[in-house]
Amino acid sequence: xxxxxxxxxxxxxxxxxxxxxxxxxxxxxxxxxxxxxxxxxxxxxxxxxxxxxxxxxxxxxxxxxxxxxxxxxxxxxxxxxxxxxxxxxxxxxxxxxxxxxxxxxxxxxxxxxxxxxxxxxxxxxxxxxxxxxxxxxxxxxxxxxxxxxxxxxxxxxxxxxxxxxxxxxxxxxxxxxxxxxxxxxxxxxxxxxxxxxxxxxxxxxxxxxxxxxxxxxxxxxxxxxxxxxxxxxxxxxxxxxxxxxxxxxxxxxxxxxxxxxxxxxxxxxxxxxxxxxxxxxxxxxxxxxxxxxxxxxxxxxxxxxxxxxxxxxxxxxxxxxxxxxxxxxxxxxxxxxxxxxxxxxxxxxxxxxxxxxxxxxxxxxxxxxxxxxxxxxxxxxxxxxxxxxxxxxxxxxxxxxxxxxxxxxxxxxxxxxxxxxx
Amino acid sequence: xxxxxxxxxxxxxxxxxxxxxxxxxxxxxxxxxxxxxxxxxxxxxxxxxxxxxxxxxxxxxxxxxxxxxxxxxxxxxxxxxxxxxxxxxxxxxxxxxxxxxxxxxxxxxxxxxxxxxxxxxxxxxxxxxxxxxxxxxxxxxxxxxxxxxxxxxxxxxxxxxxxxxxxxxxxxxxxxxxxxxxxxxxxxxxxxxxxxxxxxxxxxxxxxxxxxxxxxxxxxxxxxxxxxxxxxxxxxxxxxxxxxxxxxxxxxxxxxxxxxxxxxxxxxxxxxxxxxxxxxxxxxxxxxxxxxxxxxxxxxxxxxxxxxxxxxxxxxxxxxxxxxxxxxxxxxxxxxxxxxxxxxxxxxxxxxxxxxxxxxxxxxxxxxxxxxxxxxxxxxxxxxxxxxxxxxxxxxxxxxxxxxxxxxxxxxx
Numbered sequence: 060x061x062x063x064x065x066x067x068x069x070x071x072x073x074x075x076x077x078x079x080x081x082x083x084x085x086x087x088x089x090x091x092x093x094x095x096x097x098x099x100x101x102x103x104x105x106x107x108x109x110x111x112x113x114x115x116x117x118x119x120x121x122x123x124x125x126x127x128x129x130x131x132x133x134x135x136x137x138x139x140x141x142x143x144x145x146x147x148x149x150x151x152x153x154x155x156x157x158x159x160x161x162x163x164x165x166x167x168x169x170x171x172x173x174x175x176x177x178x179x180x181x182x183x184x185x186x187x188x189x190x191x192x193x194x195x196x197x198x199x200x201x202x203x204x205x206x207x208x209x210x211x212x213x214x215x216x217x218x219x220x221x222x223x224x225x226x227x228x229x230x231x232x233x234x235x236x237x238x239x240x241x242x243x244x245x246x247x248x249x250x251x252x253x254x255x256x257x258x259x260x261x262x263x264x265x266x267x268x269x270x271x272x273x274x275x276x277x278x279x280x281x282x283x284x285x286x287x288x289x290x291x292x293x294x295x296x297x298x299x300x301x302x303x304x305x306x307x308x309x310x311x312x313x314x315x316x317x318x319x320x321x322x323x324x325x326x327x328x329x330x331x332x333x334x335x336x337x338x339x340x341x342x343x344x345x346x347x348x349x350x351x352x353x354x355x356x357x358x359x360x361x362x363x364x365x366x367x368x369x370x371x372x373x374x375x376x377x378x379x380x381x382x383x384x385x386x387x388x389x390x391x392x393x394x395x396x397x398x399x400x401x402x403x404x405x406x407x408x409x410x411x412x413x414x415x416x417x418x419x420x421x422x423x424x425x426x427x428x429x430x431x432x433x434x435x436x437x438x439x440x441x442x443x444x445x446x447x448x449x450x451x452x453x454x455x456x457x458x459x460x461x462x463x464x465x466x467x468x469x470x471x472x473x474x475x476x477x478x479x480x481x
Numbered sequence: 482x483x484x485x486x487x488x489x490x491x492x493x494x495x496x497x498x499x500x501x502x503x504x505x506x507x508x509x510x511x512x513x514x515x516x517x518x519x520x521x522x523x524x525x526x527x528x529x530x531x532x533x534x535x536x537x538x539x540x541x542x543x544x545x546x547x548x549x550x551x552x553x554x555x556x557x558x559x560x561x562x563x564x565x566x567x568x569x570x571x572x573x574x575x576x577x578x579x580x581x582x583x584x585x586x587x588x589x590x591x592x593x594x595x596x597x598x599x600x601x602x603x604x605x606x607x608x609x610x611x612x613x614x615x616x617x618x619x620x621x622x623x624x625x626x627x628x629x630x631x632x633x634x635x636x637x638x639x640x641x642x643x644x645x646x647x648x649x650x651x652x653x654x655x656x657x658x659x660x661x662x663x664x665x666x667x668x669x670x671x672x673x674x675x676x677x678x679x680x681x682x683x684x685x686x687x688x689x690x691x692x693x694x695x696x697x698x699x700x701x702x703x704x705x706x707x708x709x710x711x712x713x714x715x716x717x718x719x720x721x722x723x724x725x726x727x728x729x730x731x732x733x734x735x736x737x738x739x740x741x742x743x744x745x746x747x748x749x750x751x752x753x754x755x756x757x758x759x760x761x762x763x764x765x766x767x768x769x770x771x772x773x774x775x776x777x778x779x780x781x782x783x784x785x786x787x788x789x790x791x792x793x794x795x796x797x798x799x800x801x802x803x804x805x806x807x808x809x810x811x812x813x814x815x816x817x818x819x820x821x822x823x824x825x826x827x828x829x830x831x832x833x834x835x836x837x838x839x840x841x842x843x844x845x846x847x848x849x850x851x852x853x854x855x856x857x858x859x860x861x862x863x864x865x866x867x868x869x870x871x872x873x874x875x876x877x878x879x880x881x882x883x884x885x886x887x888x889x890x891x892x893x894x
Contacts, residue, residue, distance in 0.1 A: 062676040086672055104726040106704045118707060119725055122699035173853065188851070191828035197809040201721065205733060205744030206811030208819055212654030213643060218740050221733040222813050223651040225643035226718050227698055236664040241850050243671035244512055248487035248855055250678045256854035264829045264849030267819055271500065271630075271655035272536070272549060277816035278832060278844040279536040279548040284654075284816070289640070290631065292654040300631070301649060309649055311635040313627075388636075397627035399635030401650055403713035404698035405705040407638040412623040418695055432706040437693040438669045439618070441599075441684035443676045 061087025062443035066246065068152045069143075070127070071134075072099035075156035075262070076184055077123035078228075078235035083152070083242065084126030085436075085445055091461055092127045093134065093143065096479025098454045108427070114454055115426050121451045125422070125433070129452035130461045131478050135165055139477030143167075145465050148176060151249075152242050156184045159194045169257060179255040180245040184238045188261040198262065203230035207266035212273050214286040216296075222286060233269050234262035301401070302376050308384035313397040315371035317355070322347030322367075324394040325374055338377050343370035408434065422447050486513025487855035491674065494519060494573075494580040495557065497666075498529030500656060501630070501690055502586030502614055503553035504663025509582075509670065510556035511848055511857040517576065517873055518554065518864060522561035522894055526866045538840055544866050545839045551863040552845045555835050559864025560873045561894050564595050568893045573597065575878050577605045581677075582670055586614040586662075589624045599685040608683035610673040614666045618689030628690065630656025637694025641712065642701070645720040661697070662690035700725055722780065729776035730756075730783045733813060736796035742813035743796040745787065745803055749773070755806040760790060837862025870894050 064087040070080040072094045084090035092099070101123070102114035109116075133139040147153060153172065155162070162168070162183075172181050183189065186198035201224050204210045209229070210222040224230075241258040249255050268274065273292060276282040284292035289301030289311065300312050316322050326335070326344045335341050347353070347367045357364040375396075379387050384400045391398035407413060418435040436445035458478060462469045472478065491514040497503045510516040520526035527533065531550040538548065563569040577583060583602055585592050592598060592613070602609045613619065616628025634640045634653055644650040669686040677683055695702075701712050712718065721744070723731040728748055736743045747753050750771060757765045764786060769775040776783060791799050796812035803810035812818070819826055826832065833847045840862060848857045874880045874894070888894045 060676075060680065062672040062679075082668070105724055106700065106708060106710070108707055110708070118703040119700045122703055169853075187825040188829055191825055193823075193825040196804050196811075197807060198811070199723075199728075199746040199748065199809045201723065201731060201733075201746045202744045202809045202811035205742070205813045206819070208814065208816065209653075209655075209657070210733065210742075210744070210813050211815055214651050214654065215645075215648075220645065221721060221735070221742055223643055223645065224721050224733070224744075225639065225653055225657065226720075227639070227642050227701065229657070229697070232697060233661075236661065236668075237849055240508060240664060240667050240671065241852070243668060243675065244487050244508075245852065245855070247671055247675050247678065250675060251490075253485070253487070254854060256852055258853070259851040261825065261829055261849050263825050264831050267826050267831060268846040268849055269657070269660045270816075271657075271660065273655060273816050274820065274846055275549060275552045276536050277820055278552075278846075279538055281817070282536065286651075286654050289650055289652040290654075291656070301652070303649065311631050311640065311652075313629065313632055392623070392626040395627070397629060397632055399628070399632035399640075401635045401640050402638050403641045403711060404638035404695075404701040405711045406713065407636060407695050407698070408702050408705065410636075412617065412621045413692070413695055415621045416618055416689065416692060418692055427707075431703070434696040434699055434702050435692070437665050437688075437696045439687040439692075440669070440673065440676075441686065442682055443672055443684065 060443065061446065062440070063088035065089070066152065067150045068154060069093060069146055069150045071155035071157060072101070073156040074101040074104070075231050076154050076235065076238065077101060078232055079154050079182070079184070079238040079242070080127055081123050081125055082235065082239040085447060086443065088152070090127040091146065091457070092124060092129050092452070093132050094129055094454060096131055096133050102454070122433070124451035125447040126449060127452055128457035128461060129455055130458040131455035132458070133477045133479065136475065136477050138472050138475030140166055142462060142467050142472050142477065144171070145467055146461070147172070147179065149465055150179060152246065153179060153181045154184070154238060154242065159185055159189045173255055173257045177254045178249060180242055180249060181255070181257045182238050182242050182260065183257065184234050184260040184262060186261070187263045189259055200224070200228050200230040203262050203266055207263045208270035208273055209266055212270060212284065212286055212292040216288045218286070230262060230266055233265045234260055237265045298372060302379040304379045304384040304387050305381055306383040309401040310379060310384050310387045311399045311401060312372070312375045312391070313399070315368060315375060316347065316396060317353040319348045319350065319352070321396060322371065325371060325396065328390055328394045329374055329378065332378060332381065334377055334381065338374055340366070340370035340373050343367045344374060347371065420447060422450050424450050485855065487852065488512040488514040491515070491582065492580045493517065493582040493584055494576050496583070496585035496587065496592065498586060499531055500553050500659035501662035502584065502666060503529070504660060505666035505670065506557060506584055507553055507555060508667045508848065511859050512855065516557040517869070518557050518559040519573065519576070520559060520561050520866060522563050522867060522892065526561070538843055548840065548843060551835070551837055551840060551843060554863030555845055555859045556861050557864055558869035558873060559867065560870040561867040563893050566893050568888065568891070570596060572874070572878065572893070574605050577602055577609065579877055580606070580609070581674065582610045582612065584612050584666065584670065586666070588627070589615050589617070589619045603683065606683070608677055608681060610670060610677060610683050612666055612669045612673065612686045612688060614662055614688040614690065616689065617691050619687050630659040633658040633662070633690045633694050637691050638698045638701070639694050642698065642718050644718050646716045646718065658690050658694050662688070662693055665693045727773055727777060729773065729780050730787055732784055732787070734784070734787045734791040736791050736799055736812070737794055738796070741796045743791055743799045744811050744813060746809045747776070748809065752808045755808050756803070759802050759806050759808070762790070833859045835860060835862040838865050838868060867894065
């Protein structure tokens with residue numbers, strides 16, 4: 060049985076919160092996404108199946124709305140609001156990302172939600188929180204990541220180039236991860252005898268504490284990190300760790316060898332590839348094998364340590380220039396050296412390791428009449444099953460079913476126009 | 482109204498380290514869970530390399546002074562147990578018996594070799610929740626491979642997604658996947674506890690940070706599996722632009738000053754009309770820019786204009802002008818700006834000060850959430866090596882102070 064079977068979640072459709080609903084739905088919760096007449100604006104997000112724009116063909120919608128049911132309900136009109144109140148009275152969790160004040164203006168203040176519904180966990184995610192002077196500033200994924208720290212960390216050695224936003228909607232993802240952690244924490248509290256509650260998640264605050272040392276280097280020592288190509292932003296420039304391989308693709312070499320064993324295995328790999336003669340610095344690898352572990356703090360001051368450490372890196376660069384990125388990754392790891400091939404998403408998806416771990420799951424896609432491969436589970440539970448219980452719903456696919464389950468007079472709501480005018 | 486802490490009465494036997502594991506139990510501790518870190522007395526907890534790593538508040542060094550460790554381990558207790566000894570193993574078993582959760586992010590198989598794999602844990606406590614978190618997971622061809630944050634990001638497709646078109650990847654500039662691995666580890670613990678609450682069953686959750694990273698590329702993977710279109714193609718990744726959804730102009734532009742930047746996202750034609758009024762320049766009024774298709778076609782030209790326009794203005798002024806016109810914009814903030822001068826982080830109490838037994842008072846990352854009934858609290862710094870050994874062994878296991886002293890002499894703790 061999935062962990063959240065029987066947990067009822069109402070999600071007010073919004074591009075910012077959709078991922079949190081998926082996280083709960085794929086763990087078994089009954090997530091009902093409430094869309095406005097005409098559908099969630101997220102249905103207009105590219106890419107589309109065969110590049111044909113259509114509200115049932117958005118792959119962004121498909122991905123972020125698995126394991127949900129869709130109802131159409133205009134909760135900004137009285138009958139729609141009344142129906143939503145009935146659904147909320149039966150719900151365990153409400154997740155939403157409306158701008159500050161929107162729910163209150165529409166009759167859903169705290170008194171009507173967690174006040175009147177003591178079992179309800181209400182998770183409200185907003186760009187800057189519901190209060191405070193910045194609460195009405197507009198935000199997108201890009202502006203969140205720019206304003207809150209991650210973009211400052213990320214870019215190239217050449218600072219004439221701008222800081223870079225890591226692509227893929229991570230400003231929203233960070234917020235949704237915190238929203239889901241919050242929903243689960245509050246739900247567990249309630250399941251153990253507590254009452255429901257309201258939780259506010261600030262996306263800006265969330266990304267601010269998702270910057271690793273950029274924040275605590277400042278908090279502790281008032282140091283400002285600087286972005287660098289393909290490696291950690293640091294106050295003082297560090298050695299490159301990204302190398303171009305013979306096939307034009309890149310690898311991350313991690314930290315070059317430091318221990319005698321690592322130098323030994325690197326030298327053996329160099330010999331296996333018959334490259335030792337081409338590396339004048341190979342003699343330093345031999346020295347690395349015969350002395351204590353490299354003390355990183357001595358690099359730059361102790362000539363011998365500096366030369367040995369640099370030789371390790373030179374050897375890796377030489378090997379990379381002669382083999383493919385894939386060969387480098389496997390060769391380095393088999394030599395016990397941490398390294399990673401820089402895969403594109405589809406290359407990662409097809410890699411035999413991920414395939415063996417069940418990271419490709421097939422979902423029957425009614426719009427296409429065939430199965431489509433989706434990314435699989437982020438965690439493997441021994442008992443609580445992760446699964447895509449059904450593909451992203453068609454607009455309003457479950458309106459009648461969901462309203463009828465709640466004992467709502469569907470005909471009356473339809474007559475009011477709360478489903479939209481067809 | 483009576484308040485209590487959301488995770489009071491939950492005890493976590495914690496072997497986590499670095500950020501990918503310690504971040505998860507930090508969340509649990511902030512909501513009141515009793516998180517007990519188990520560390521090795523022989524190497525003074527050095528398995529967690531952050532114990533000895535910068536930053537430091539002053540010239541003092543050693544396993545109790547690394548402030549990254551302090552940042553990720555607030556509110557936890559710390560004990561030492563020598564698991565090479567039979568007595569150490571007995572004591573661990575007694576702690577497991579009194580715990581709800583065992584959490585670890587060792588390399589695959591380490592805890593099993595110590596005699597505390599899931600089957601062993603389950604014999605000690607049948608409903609135990611065991612969450613393991615390692616780079617490539619416990620099964621699969623790469624289970625023995627080594628990782629750290631940047632390698633997880635490389636292999637899972639995330640590094641590739643961060644860069645400018647046809648250039649080498651820029652990557653993330655920090656261990657984004659250590660944070661995110663911690664998020665999923667916390668979710669795994671909470672989900673498994675909810676499962677236990679409802680069924681009485683415990684379980685093992687095997688987590689791999691690389692799996693998590695892969696799942697964060699959903700739309701790109703569907704574009705590949707449905708449309709057959711790979712992300713590795715000319716013009717990709719698209720850096721600071723936005724194809725999904727299509728927006729233009731959309732980017733990070735040079736502002737006045739040294740290495741100063743501002744992000745602007747023009748979501749639609751109405752935003753563009755507002756942008757035009759902000760620029761108040763003839764080029765912007767050309768009709769070819771009035772539609773998204775026209776702006777996407779001419780992005781390079783618009784971006785050049787924007788770099789020129791923003792380049793003579795202070796970044797917060799650009800942010801203010803666009804926000805006043807209802808267009809999303811944000812200065813690229815440096816750590817000092819967002820930590821010391823941003824009302825939106827101050828208002829959330831995002832940088833609490835903790836008291837650490839040796840370091841003294843120091844600020845740390847808080848949590849970006851507000852709970853109306855059961856707020857989080859972060860007051861105590863990370864534990865020194867073995868700081869709570871006596872407290873835990875006497876308070877939790879009922880040993881006497883003399884017995885603990887003997888264990889100390891015998892090198893068990």
